[in-house]
Amino acid sequence: MKKFIVLILFASVFGCNNAPEDNGKLKVVTTTTMLTDLVFEIGGEHVSLQGLMGAGVDPHLYKASEGDVSKLYEADIIFYSGLHLEGKLVDIFEKMEGQKNTVSLGDKLPKQELISSAYFASNYDPHVWFNIQFFKQFAQIVTDELSKADPENAESYSQNNQDYQKKLDALESEVKAIIATLPPEKRILVTAHDAFNYFGKAYDFQVVGLQGISTATEAGVKDVQNLSEFIIQNNIKAIFVESSVPRRTIEALQQAVLSKNHEVEIGGSLYSDALGDPGTEEGTYIGMFKYNVNTIVNALK
Template identity: 85%
Template structure:
């Protein structure tokens, strides 16, 4: 019933209001913290930016509040990750189509380059930001959309994008250099859920998640038992929790391994579906990526 009320409010709001500007700045709303950081890099001081999801928030399970609806109603552009990542917001975004400039970044990527998934709603793995080249495409899409909506500041957006693209290229080079220190036979990444498949494909890791692509899917006893056997057979040194997923499933996995007289450590907490706290290095996409890579390599050496 609550979702129906929110959707009705959305329809009413968007039927009677056009996009406006505030003090010459366009109003932007983003969903995930990765996108909030990205739009901040490109938009700079020319945009009024609000992100719906903060540190540690799981986008798979996120539900819109009435306050969120107000933010969406007032926005000139809404950027969301798409590919059904924000599963519980899909109905709201669909209601907005034609009434508001909603930009689904993941759905703009070439489908033949995405990882297919028969078990996920979009038929594709939505965790595309773990491929830096895809995030570079996100930056270009954001630049183009901001430039169209605010042509007087288009040159500034393009310059910010040029700078950010160079930063992302430098990040990729640094990531490759760090990972090269880890022997290929040790590049097995066991995490709480399947968020790192694009990372694995890009950098040569065998990635195994205890839960599926969506955290809405619970891991069962059989999943824990099967993965514990895999860890023992492959002599995996460390497994990882995620900042946006409860620790209990990975802790249960470790206990299962220990019960079979094999030691495995929790190698640290990785940022998967959300960045770290605002104002920290891990609160940026680049800082998050570096932190994850260093944590993974240090634990698996």
């Protein structure tokens, strides 16, 4: 019923006249915090940018508000992650096809490079931003789309992209250097849900999530018991909570391990589906990635 109401609201709003803002800037709406930061880096002063989701928000479960629908209607371009990450917004985006410039960034990546999943609706793991090379492709796509919509500022978008690509290359080098200090046999990452598979593939980590790829899939008692046995058998030192997932799932796992006369630490909170607070280092994609890698490596050493 709620989904139906949102769609009716969208249809009614879409019939209104779209009055352009006086500042003349390109109006861009993004869904996740990672994309908001990315468009800010590329668009700079030439775009009027609004992000739907904030720090700590779970995109798997996010539902559009009346205000969100208005923002989407007023936008010149909408960037969303796609691959069914924003599962509860899919119906709205489908309604907008052919009427608004909606860009699903994840769906533009080469399918043969994505991680398949038999348990998720899109059949691909949507957490692609944990591969820095994919995020570099996102930056190029954003640059191309902004340049097409606003050719007067295309040169500025291109320069911003070049600068950001260099920053992402530097991030990749720094991340590899930090991870190199952790012995390969200790590279087992246990988290609240399967958000880090691309990270694991890129940096040779075995990744195990208590929940599935989507946080809409809840872990059961059997999942907790099985993973607790895995932790004990592999002598894993630390497990991790996530900023956008309730702590109780990992705390339950920790208690299950303790009940079997073994100890495992909670190594810290990782940023998975959302960045940190605005204005902090973790509130940027680059800062988030560095924080996660340092937290993981320091806890597992």
